[in-house]
Amino acid sequence: MAGLSLAGVTKSFGDFDAVKDVSIDVKDGEFLAVLGPSGCGKTTLLRLVAGFEKLTAGEIRIGSDSVSSGEFNVPPEKRRVGIVFQNYALWPHMTVAENIGYSLKVAKVDRAEAKKRIDDALALVNLQGLGERRPANLSGGQRQRVALARCLVAAPSLVLFDEPLANLDVHLRAAMEDEFAAFHERTGTTIVYITHDQAEAMALADRIAVMDKGRLAQLATPRELYSEPANAMVASFIAQGMVLPAKVLTSEDSGHCRVEALGQEVVVRCRPGERPRDNAQICVRASDLVAAEAGEQGVDGSVKRAVYKGGAARIEFVPAAWPDVALHFEQREPNPFEAGSAARLRIASGWLIPAESAA
Structure with missing residues (x-):
C-alpha cells in the first residue's frame, strides 16, 4: 500500500x-x-x-x-x-x-x-x-x-x-x-x-x-x-453547529476565555494565546444550550417548534432580542416546551472560533 x-x-x-x-x-x-x-x-x-x-x-x-x-x-x-x-x-x-x-x-x-x-x-x-x-x-x-x-x-x-x-x-x-x-x-x-x-x-x-x-x-x-472547528463554515456545517457573535472579555487560562454572547457572559473553550477582542464568534452545539433554572441568567425568547425525536425533542428557539438568530437544543422527556411557549436558555459552554478565521 x-x-x-x-x-x-x-x-x-x-x-x-x-x-x-x-x-x-x-x-x-x-x-x-x-x-x-x-x-x-x-x-x-x-x-x-x-x-x-x-x-x-x-x-x-x-x-x-x-x-x-x-x-x-x-x-x-x-x-x-x-x-x-x-x-x-x-x-x-x-x-x-x-x-x-x-x-x-x-x-x-x-x-x-x-x-x-x-x-x-x-x-x-x-x-x-x-x-x-x-x-x-x-x-x-x-x-x-x-x-x-x-x-x-x-x-x-x-x-x-x-x-x-x-x-x-x-x-x-x-x-x-x-x-x-x-x-x-x-x-x-x-x-x-x-x-x-x-x-x-x-x-x-x-x-x-x-x-x-x-x-x-x-x-x-x-x-x-x-x-474545535477552525472557522465559521466548519462550525455550522459539522453537526448543525450554531455560530453566534461574541465579544472576548478576558482570557481565563490557557484553554478558556470569558466572552459575552447574546447578552450573557459565559466561559468557553479557546486556543491558547487568545486576547480580548470585539467581533468574535463562538460555536455552540445543541448540548451547550440548556433551559435556565429559576434565578439563573439566560436568554429570553420563545419556542418556534418542538420536534419529537423518540425519547427526546429538538426544541427550536428564537431569542426575543435577536429574532434573526436561530437556536436549537435537545430536551429529554418529559418535555415542557411547545410551539409558542416562552422559555429562557443558558449558554453553558462553547468554542471560540480562532481569531484568524472569525472575520
Missing part, C-alpha cells in the same frame, strides 16, 4: 476554480474522508487523484511516485488506484466472479492465479460461495461488496470511494459502515472516502478533510472537527 500527497492542487475550468490550492498528506494505511456540501470540489478532487482530470497546478504523489503535475499526467490505468463507485457499475450478464476478475482477464493473468486472487477477494469481503451468482440475485449491500472486491483484486496501492453508500437504505448503510471499518482493519489499505454524509465520515475516518468552495477548510480528526 502507499500514502497520498497533494501539494497545492488546483483544477480550473475556465475562470472557475473547482479545486484551489489544496494540500493534504495521507499516511500509508490511513482512512481519510473528504467531506463537504454539494459543489465543494470533493468529487473533482477524487477525479484528479484517479487521473480522470488533469491538474491546472500543483502535484499529486502516490507513495514515492509523482503521478500528476501541471506538466504531465500519468493515465488512470497506470496509477494502481482502485475506485468503488456510487452506482457499483457491475455487468449484469457476468457472474460475480467474472465481474471481479475482469481486470485480470484483460491483463491476461494466468487462469489459476486469477482464480486464487478472485477467491481471496471474495473472502476479504465475506462473499465466499457467491461467485457464480449474477448481480441481479444479490442484495444492495452484496453488490457493493462485489464492487469492492473487483477493486481489490487488482492489488491497488490506494482505494478511492465515491459516495459508496448513497444508494443504500439507512439500515443497510449502518451494516456497510461496519463492513468497511472491518475491511480497513484487516487490510490496512490506504483509503480516500468521498462523502457528503457526516455520520459516515465520523464513524469511519481517521481524519476528515472538510472542503468549502474548492478549498480545504479544515483537516482534523472527527473529534477535533466537532469540538
Whole structure:
C-alpha cells in the first residue's frame, strides 16, 4: 500500500476554480474522508487523484511516485488506484466472479492465479460461495461488496470511494459502515472516502478533510472537527453547529476565555494565546444550550417548534432580542416546551472560533 500527497492542487475550468490550492498528506494505511456540501470540489478532487482530470497546478504523489503535475499526467490505468463507485457499475450478464476478475482477464493473468486472487477477494469481503451468482440475485449491500472486491483484486496501492453508500437504505448503510471499518482493519489499505454524509465520515475516518468552495477548510480528526472547528463554515456545517457573535472579555487560562454572547457572559473553550477582542464568534452545539433554572441568567425568547425525536425533542428557539438568530437544543422527556411557549436558555459552554478565521 502507499500514502497520498497533494501539494497545492488546483483544477480550473475556465475562470472557475473547482479545486484551489489544496494540500493534504495521507499516511500509508490511513482512512481519510473528504467531506463537504454539494459543489465543494470533493468529487473533482477524487477525479484528479484517479487521473480522470488533469491538474491546472500543483502535484499529486502516490507513495514515492509523482503521478500528476501541471506538466504531465500519468493515465488512470497506470496509477494502481482502485475506485468503488456510487452506482457499483457491475455487468449484469457476468457472474460475480467474472465481474471481479475482469481486470485480470484483460491483463491476461494466468487462469489459476486469477482464480486464487478472485477467491481471496471474495473472502476479504465475506462473499465466499457467491461467485457464480449474477448481480441481479444479490442484495444492495452484496453488490457493493462485489464492487469492492473487483477493486481489490487488482492489488491497488490506494482505494478511492465515491459516495459508496448513497444508494443504500439507512439500515443497510449502518451494516456497510461496519463492513468497511472491518475491511480497513484487516487490510490496512490506504483509503480516500468521498462523502457528503457526516455520520459516515465520523464513524469511519481517521481524519476528515472538510472542503468549502474548492478549498480545504479544515483537516482534523472527527473529534477535533466537532469540538474545535477552525472557522465559521466548519462550525455550522459539522453537526448543525450554531455560530453566534461574541465579544472576548478576558482570557481565563490557557484553554478558556470569558466572552459575552447574546447578552450573557459565559466561559468557553479557546486556543491558547487568545486576547480580548470585539467581533468574535463562538460555536455552540445543541448540548451547550440548556433551559435556565429559576434565578439563573439566560436568554429570553420563545419556542418556534418542538420536534419529537423518540425519547427526546429538538426544541427550536428564537431569542426575543435577536429574532434573526436561530437556536436549537435537545430536551429529554418529559418535555415542557411547545410551539409558542416562552422559555429562557443558558449558554453553558462553547468554542471560540480562532481569531484568524472569525472575520
